[in-house]
Amino acid sequence: NGHTFMSPEQSYYMTARALQSLTLDDVNEAAAELCSHVAGFSKSTEGADGMTIAVACMPKGINPESEAYCDEESLTNAIYEACQIEVEPEEDIAVPHTLIPEEEIKAAVQSNPPVWQGGKFSDGTPGTMPDQITRPFTLRRLGNGIRIGVARNPAESQRGHLRLVAPGGRDAEKRLGFKNGAMAIGARTMQEGGAFGPWTRQQVELFCVDHLLMVEINCNEESLTIDFVFPTTNVANVGFGENIQLGITGTEAVMQVVREIIVGFKWEEDALGRSKQHYRTTHETLQKNLENLTTEKITEKMTSLDPRFLSIDVDTVNSITLEEAKLAVMSQMSPSDLEISVAGDLNVKEVLEMVHVYLGSIPAATNDEYKKEAEKTMGSVPLPPKPGQHIELELEDSDPRAVAYVSGRAPNAWGFLADGTTVAEHVLQVDKKASDYDKRRRGHPLFAHVALRLISEIVNRRLFSNVRERKQLTYDANFSFTGFERLSGSWFLVTVTASKEKAQLALEACKETLATLRKGSPISIDNVESAKRVVMNRHEIESRKSSYWTELMSGIQEEQIPLKGPLAVTDFQAVVESITPKDLQLVLETLGLDESELFTAIGRTKKPAGMETGEDEVVRQPGVIGMRRGGALTG
Template structure:
């Protein structure tokens, strides 16, 4: 161990970075004082293997000689790469991979005792020669598709894998960004990459494509010592060929025809807005993020810029960037794919492809069957497809015209009402601002809370909550999973009014909106993250034409979701596929499946708290999913909370216009009434007594185990399943409590704070007992379910261990909890 450490962790092989609120001069003096006396020679003297100590310097020279570390950046690893570049993009001579052995000695050749030159054995850096045990190693073989068109495939199969995944990449030298020209080229690449990614994510899934995830990117990697241009994709095993064909067709389309003028305009504007927001948040970037950025920038040889400097450079570069420059960058990015066409010019170097898939498919006629030959052939055939240039999509600058909004103001005049509360809190005024947040109600019944927060400059977050979730799904008599599948269908869809899903998604992209719709056990939750400045701007500098603000954009989206959403069959299909994949993956996941079994036992197989199986998902129709979700979206059942770096008065005015004009009877046709509320409504079932012991055996490639301890607990606010509270239980147990203690324990946040302390104390005791003292596990964790609207919940202790120690670890956890109760 010491030899290894002294060989590699030497003072002359170390870089020290400091970022923070420090005095540079004092920091330099401290560094000299603490590290100045440490010498590399002294460290090397501790290497116990004499031959290694003697050859260490020569070996280091050989390792670095001709590598990216020596040729480009001392921060890079001492490796050489098989580059994959266009023929007109020559790789510097010092970065090219030489054949044969690398000389161990540079400069004058050493001589023996008689003065004769010693033979330099050299160093086989690329491990190209024959070695012992080579027959036990699977070497990557380069396939020749056409003369000069090489691909290097590798496949990995495992019985626990659920999906087909593909990683197709090419290695290119890092291009240093040191002046305006190189910065412009990097901006051109970013515009081209943004256009392709949006095509894959938005347009690529219009017809329910085979891939479930796809990403194309090129990143400068200091760890790899190169720029990696990669396609990452996952798909259903039976549809891997379709997925490859579709994704490679989009890449070829970009490489051959470039981006459209509309894409160029929109994504350049988005880059400008991104740079503006980063500059606004410049003094709030954490030291850790700043340090990572500094190290990566310096390692790759780029010029380090502050966020404000980067903003000014971005404005200067984008203001003169042309469509031709972007399309040239697109051709370079996609060259390793377009070059596979039989009539295209080949690139220099191999393209590497790694595919991972489930093990066990042996029938060549099975659509899920894949071997190296089939993989390479599919990629080659996909690159022979004819592709047409992308058509420009008309993306609206605003979703709701001013005329339409004015008509809504006349037909459904909005109004503010005071906020009312059921816990005795005084009503809030409908016409004044309060701190730290302003709470009101609109005349249509929607509750509104607005709070200014400058923690993230020029950013805001809006959350729409409709209480109900999977609890309402069961209470109202909908099919199991209808609410969850419906909410995911909304996420996968997006068409409303006169706009298609593609137009709406591109509107969100242009205005930097992030939308997430999910169904929990107790609510439907719509989350929106947005910029609070003008976005979707056209032009630069004095010629800029401002778009609407991100805040107004998100209000338009929210209004249309509530009153104009179009439910589409293809969106339901994508939603179902997502749930099917999740459930099938759960069946082979040790932690996930065992947690599911614990939840089944804790809740008496209550479907509200369990995953949705494949048969239940397949049984849900579009109308059933629509009815389940829309039944929850009546205005009197909705709450909107908004926080961000904005002017509260302006935001309230937008809420007033866009949300206040929604009719109070909206979605009333979907409302489902409960005649009699079941006993279990709004509460978590109490676990059966006495407690049970469950054991689950799941095939796994590694011998490991997970143990759990679970039991009933209050919800986040201290309410138990039977309706009693933590405060009532504590006061009942402590008959001698003083008036002060009674008052303190009656505080609304008493239980919340007490449960937080219990969680922290339990975690610390588990760590000290199970891990440190008994050394039975690496990790033990205590957590509460933390429901907010449902009464009751459960606690869960999770401990990972070897199979041999799992029972001992479980017993130790139970002992720790028992000791905590005392």
């Protein structure tokens, strides 16, 4: 049949030979051929033979006099007129082989010699030595204050993940007196920008493309997070075969980008404009989405309109200036506040050497001019008002459906409640006859974290059994915790999707499921053992991902998460196996499950005004299992 099958080695060899023989004229000829179906519409260019097909789509009911109206004539005219416009070729962009010249980094090391310090932890684990490599991860600090964690994960071959965390997030907007939304919009501005040092945004983007780097910058309620995915091998090589010149590794490339983000990032107005457009679109989309809007309304009631946990409205977005966004983000970028975690198929010693050179040579006083002094205390979520409330919401949508929510107060991921007390303290106070062994178990820093994960699994199983299987009221019922780490307190959220007619019954069934967990049908040993298997299996599967390791290491050396330390990883299995049904029953009482404390909501769609859809034109949308809904409550 004319096909030739090759091994990967043969394919690579033939591709390399083909690339060596290609010329600029070959590339231009291929490009002209690809574009010939469009180029032929220009009076000055000869196009391809044959028919060209153009397809356009517009909403129903557009006035023929409107500019948005599209028919065959207007479409062909628009295409023809566009093809008569002269196109100016863009100037070639010189892509840097390296962002930081060797002599520049040598000068930085000489002027600010990097120093390793041992790791320090708040969970009771002894500090680590500054010159030792340990397993499963190596945890240290640099002399400038940056916390470092490195782990080897060969499961993802030739790939790595780096996470930079700056605690603060939208909580810092309120705590440090910045304008509402400044931190979030500033983080997105960094994502949309990328110029630093002598390089333009386009040059940095192409550098990242050449070195296969993916960068994602996010701001949530409690931190600013920058994630990098990168190859751990040599990339951006020049030439082929014997003439090849090796480029720097993806690991070194990502270290250069991280350094420049901290010390030399350039803030640009056009990046701010794209950031604002993103948030305007996000807010406008939220207003048209049943699930997201209902979540937003219940969050408004639970937080008493606390802006840290709500979407940013259009007026607020428009009011943020570049200087306000810059000051907010850069106030979080002091080296002493940063934590960097690296995991992947890498040589730990080599990575530590790169960290030492590129990040250790950053002066400790970097970005001090932006820093705002504030008391370093753990922030908290607002206590929900009492009694709880019920919300009914209708949203115009052609797809008839409903969504229901049940929410209430809960501890954060490490067992801290909004009032500053802990799960361990509550359990100790209630179970006064606990043995010394039980007291020691429940005093472990990981106890509450594991207990909450097991409770989440058990509640999800009960919801599936009761609401879906037994009562057949829904095709999707889900229980989750918001899971804040740096803020005291959190919320739980039960999400139910159902038909409009069954939404109220599904909501009541969810409340009934939560109530019976406390009294009618408490947690059994079978429930616990089943949940343990799920949690352990998930942990083992996730442990093959480098991103999971960076998530585990993030916060281990951070004082604002006092119970998270090396024990959170090394003792995980032991703590899971030690949990009993009584433990979980006691922890369950720290949640706001009383009927009077619950916040509930039902969102339903209604047919848009004036819409007349024949039954034969209705296209039913299948239910989406496990769909992630937006909003602060979902974590």
